[in-house]
Amino acid sequence: MTNPCDCDIRLIRIDEVIEITGLSRAAVYRMIQKGEFPRQVRLSVRSSAWVLQEVREWAFSRVSPTGLVD
Template identity: 50%
Template structure:
């Protein structure tokens, strides 16, 4: 459940900064299903929930995600 008191929306530039991934990598991984999808805030506005990004980062660290195990 989303709690507005503990969660917030992050725009793409902040997601890039926090994750260290490039914009193209984020969108490619979203297509592959290995990165959280954004939520639509309006007709021309999208963002990611901070909690979703944090959970994804934890899963990568814990090794439950195979995202960073592929060679480029």
């Protein structure tokens, strides 16, 4: 199976999402419901993960050009 975008995709679990963003577990899921955070990818019936690059892009979008949070 080949990757159509020819790039590495790394999936991360909720604990790493929390570490990267500084958000609580509840805040992550609340923001997903509001459409304000990347949705998780379903891996199986009881397992999901996030695309690392999407979480990083979200985090970078939260920082203004001066490096201060808006």
